[in-house]
Amino acid sequence: MQYSSKFDILVAAIVFWCSSATAAAASCAPQDSSDDSLAVRLVATSAAVVSLANIGSLSDDESETEKLVARAQQLTNLTSFDGAPFSLRVSLFFNDPSGDSRIPPAQGSYSLIWKSPEKWREDVDLLHLKQTEIANVNALWTKRNAPYPSLSYWRTQRALAILHGLTYQFDSRTHIEISQISGRNIVCAKNGGIRLTQELCLDTRTALPLLLYDSTLRLQFVYGDWTQWQNHWYPHTIQGFADSQLVMHVEVTRITDAPPESKWIAPPPESTRRDWCADMRAARVSDAVDNIALPDINPGAIPAPGANSSAAANPNPAAQSAPVVGAVAYVLIGKDGSWLDMSVLDSSDFKAAFKMLERLHQFPNQPATCHGSPVESETIFRISPQPR
Numbered sequence: 001m002q003y004s005s006k007f008d009i010l011v012a013a014i015v016f017w018c019s020s021a022t023a024a025a026a027s028c029a030p031q032d033s034s035d036d037s038l039a040v041r042l043v044a045t046s047a048a049v050v051s052l053a054n055i056g057s058l059s060d061d062e063s064e065t066e067k068l069v070a071r072a073q074q075l076t077n078l079t080s081f082d083g084a085p086f087s088l089r090v091s092l093f094f095n096d097p098s099g100d101s102r103i104p105p106a107q108g109s110y111s112l113i114w115k116s117p118e119k120w121r122e123d124v125d126l127l128h129l130k131q132t133e134i135a136n137v138n139a140l141w142t143k144r145n146a147p148y149p150s151l152s153y154w155r156t157q158r159a160l161a162i163l164h165g166l167t168y169q170f171d172s173r174t175h176i177e178i179s180q181i182s183g184r185n186i187v188c189a190k191n192g193g194i195r196l197t198q199e200l201c202l203d204t205r206t207a208l209p210l211l212l213y214d215s216t217l218r219l220q221f222v223y224g225d226w227t228q229w230q231n232h233w234y235p236h237t238i239q240g241f242a243d244s245q246l247v248m249h250v251e252v253t254r255i256t257d258a259p260p261e262s263k264w265i266a267p268p269p270e271s272t273r274r275d276w277c278a279d280m281r282a283a284r285v286s287d288a289v290d291n292i293a294l295p296d297i298n299p300g301a302i303p304a305p306g307a308n309s310s311a312a313a314n315p316n317p318a319a320q321s322a323p324v325v326g327a328v329a330y331v332l333i334g335k336d337g338s339w340l341d342m343s344v345l346d347s348s349d350f351k352a353a354f355k356m357l358e359r360l361h362q363f364p365n366q367p368a369t370c371h372g373s374p375v376e377s378e379t380i381f382r383i384s385p386q387p388r
Contacts, residue, residue, distance in 0.1 A: 071207040077165030085258035093249040117278035140276035141267035151345040277370035288363035327353035335374040337364040
């Protein structure tokens with residue numbers, strides 16, 4: 001992801017609106033009497049009049065940024081222990097991968113009933129996936145019409161993760177930058193060198209997130225129209241960008257008090273059960289994923305017409321620069337760390353990606369655990385091998 005493209009997205013896509021005309025006339029952002037910097041109105045900003053000035057790297061501001069992130073985590077965590085049970089409905093729109101605006105977006109829906117971290121229900125209805133998951137203390141019940149969750153499902157999950165509170169891991173390579181959009185200070189933290197692993201941008205006055213980069217899906221999630229629910233805030237709209245292309249659009253259409261538990265906690269027929277816990281320690285995919293080699297699928301292949309003339313003149317494939325084959329892969333990790341199931345969800349070259357997945361079977365993973373006991377779990381990861 002190029003830094004300039006991030007600012008293009010911030011300027012063009014992050015437009016803040018309050019949830020109603022009445023609220024817009026008041027101070028509708030979260031306020032804290034102990035911190036005057038949080039008292040601010042969220043007003044619409046026209047991209048045509050935005051003046052963007054990159055102030056530059058301010059590494060001394062890392063501690064202040066950490067405090068801002070902690071504040072953001074508190075504000076955005078609808079599922080915190082002090083929150084009341086709620087029911088939430090979301091409309092989903094996925095643009096065609098071709099980028100052709102004449103093709104209408106695929107639509108879907110998502111709903112969440114939340115009583116506590118140990119008791120909740122999630123229903124997803126997407127183009128190629130219908131899935132229900134119900135958590136009940138030490139069990140996770142799942143019913144789906146497909147062998148594994150689709151790419152659109154994982155995009156939805158990552159986009160809506162903000163509802164469980166913003167998370168960001170600072171490390172020794174975290175780089176802090178502050179910029180200004182129409183007089184408003186925006187602080188961005190990013191990790192990683194050449195290969196970006198995390199990036200987060202927040203409004204310094206409200207402490208609300210503006211943009212979060214997901215390095216696995218390589219999507220930038222842009223949050224807008226922050227709305228209050230009880231003591232917390234949620235984005236009414238979320239947009240997902242791949243570089244500068246809009247990939248998905250999310251709208252929170254309704255949030256209300258949760259219905260009685262007896263109406264939703266029972267698992268549907270033909271559900272499968274898996275050991276689970278609310279404080280599960282996530283599985284860790286084998287480090288071999290980071291070192292997997294790009295397969296040489298077509299050695300000695302003849303370049304296509306119009307290919308670079310220097311490459312065409314060189315018959316030695318090893319001397320030619322092959323493109324990096326990126327892939328998003330799904331895996332079900334067993335209690336012993338084995339690869340129980342795996343598949344490629346997205347790739348620039350599915351054939352090469354599947355060949356790389358086959359090589360990973362011999363490398364065990366670190367399984368998820370519940371109170372020290374291993375459990376099965378699903379996750380996704382990215383394969384980004386370097387060219388040969």
